[in-house]
Amino acid sequence: QQPVQSPQAVILREGEDAVINCSSSKALYSVHWYRQKHGEAPVFLMILLKGGEQKGHEKISASFNEKKQQSSLYLTASQLSYSGTYFCGTETSGSARQLTFGSGTQLTVLP
Amino acid sequence: DAGITQSPRHKVTETGTPVTLRCHQTENHRYMYWYRQDPGHGLRLIHYSYGVKDTDKGEVSDGYSVSRSKTEDFLLTLESATSSQTSVYFCAIPGAGELFFGEGSRLTVL
Incomplete structure (x- = not known):
């Protein structure tokens, strides 16, 4: 079953913060986050493993609550380059990298 | 960047015709994947x-078949294309923990 992402869309001004949430009804082994620009392929941001710690990548970080099967992506002091569609991908076992993706969150950063 | 290429990048075809999309990798990886992307559905x-000749179905396999006769090539075939198969198709291979996606193949079925 597809994980649920929220919000579906968000518009920010440069320098503002945003949080994107991903929730699954299944027990998860890992959560992946990807960003996709219009007309391009999705690009990997980070992975959070069961039992792992919060990850960070410059001003983008994420957390994984194993008890609730939820992950959140935090974008701080957003830049114009952060615009795009963000997808979470969830994995229920450690094999085969079979990811199930959410429907995406469209993030627009305005000057 | 992972060595993964897709062809064709764009294709327009008519309902009922067969279509084959090709994914080629230079990473010698065992695993390869085909996803489709549609508005509101994300990647499925x-x-x-x-492995070679070892394939399995995903969540939206109806109407599609695949073949892998060589490690480097993974073919996706629509035996008789339908308008509901109009989509962007992405091939992917695993990296250290993530998936690397090809550039995508945009298919339009008229």
Whole structure:
């Protein structure tokens, strides 16, 4: 079953913060986050493993609550380059990298 | 960047015609995947392969078949294309923990 992402869309001004949430009804082994620009392929941001710690990548970080099967992506002091569609991908076992993706969150950063 | 290429990048075809999309990798990886991407649905797994001649179905496999006769190539075939198969198709291979996606193949079925 597809994980649920929220919000579906968000518009920010440069320098503002945003949080994107991903929730699954299944027990998860890992959560992946990807960003996709219009007309391009999705690009990997980070992975959070069961039992792992919060990850960070410059001003983008994420957390994984194993008890609730939820992950959140935090974008701080957003830049114009952060615009795009963000997808979470969830994995229920450690094999085969079979990811199930959410429907995406469209993030627009305005000057 | 992972060595993964897709062809064709764009294709327009008519309902009922067969279509084959090709994914080529230079990473010698066992696993390869085909996803389709549609508005409001994100990326959905069609089929995947875990070795030469070893393939399995994903969540939206109906109407699609795949073949893998060589490690480097993974073919996706629509035996008789329908308008509901109009989509962007992405091939992917695993990296250290992530998936690397090809550039995508945009298919339009008229």
